[in-house]
Amino acid sequence: MNTANAESFRNVTIVGAGVIGMSWAALCLAHGSEVTISDPAPTTESQVRAGLADIAPTLEELGMRTDDLTARLRFEADLAAAVAHADVVQENGPERLEIKHRMWATIEGNAPAHALFATSTSGLPASEIATVLKQPERLIVGHPFNPPHLVPLVEIVPGRLTSEETVEQARAFYSALGKKPQVLHKEVPGFVANRLQAAFFRECVHLVAEGVVTEQELDELVTSSIGPRWAVAGPFQSFHLGGGSGGFAHFLSHLAPAMEQSWKFLGSPTFDEATVKLLSEQAEAYLGDRPIEELATQRDQAQIALMRALGELPPAPAR
């Protein structure tokens, strides 16, 4: 983090140290922030320290120092005390509105007046979370993709009352962490990336539930087609190229009508008991024999190699 930002965002409180909070903590520590983790789970400290050790090799691959990664780390289960000196509060609690309401009421009552208030929520509008705040203009969504220490995007989604100052503060914070913040023009539930992911995953679930493909077959189909395609060119650019020399205009006239017809055949599955049972059994058969940590390390290494090839990351540090 550069000097100006280092001062502005020196003290970061991570509320909730699960999958996302742990990753945010690692990234903030690697950028030199003083990080306070607040999580009531009794195993928080041991789990965070083990998780940081798992994440450290990826941070080193990304060119960050990890030799003193935990030197500026402390744990404070009492949320009021944990935010008392925060410059930034990044909340990563359970995706339950009533829990976020309780957390944010406590945070607002105890954090400094200048602190940035950001929630990692996957889809709850800031406008709904901020109903418990006396100053709703302070709260903003800073929605990362898992894992935040690696995947560049942070969707910044202001609520109806979020101030422009808060938007710029959030943009500066995530930029200082080396992220790619994108500010949405309108607040919609699920924001953009997760709405796209939800629409896509609904059809994934439908195709597996209908027995068209297995989970493993679907994953392999995606990673040998759409995955690499969208890693280098988004949907609209890809279909512009799909229109050949006529570009997107030709795609729209030639291929879009058939696509519109296909929308009628898309599924609308539900996570009912039978579907959950089927999906769980297939996931266990497909992935159950490999530790999550091993899969996560493999994912990180492949993601880094891809991001390097795309120029989104600097070359590997000299060994």
Ligand SMILES: NC(=O)C1=CN([C@@H]2O[C@H](COP(=O)(O)OP(=O)(O)OC[C@H]3O[C@@H](n4cnc5c(N)ncnc54)[C@H](O)[C@@H]3O)[C@@H](O)[C@H]2O)C=CC1
């Ligand atoms: N898992 C994912 O892929 C992503 C999740 N998110 C969002 O991030 C947030 C956290 O999600 P995860 O990390 O996956 O959940 P998680 O279940 O892994 O972690 C939640 C943590 O919150 C803690 N917690 C519960 N009550 C608390 C309280 N009152 N105060 C402080 N901490 C409390 C729990 O002990 C747990 O460690 C959610 O809002 C989720 O929608 C956002 C992007 C991706």
Ligand SMILES: O=C(O)[C@@H](O)C(=O)[C@H](O)[C@@H](O)CO
């Ligand atoms: O996929 C991600 O990392 C994020 O977009 C998410 O929010 C989570 O996957 C999950 O909450 C999807 O709804």
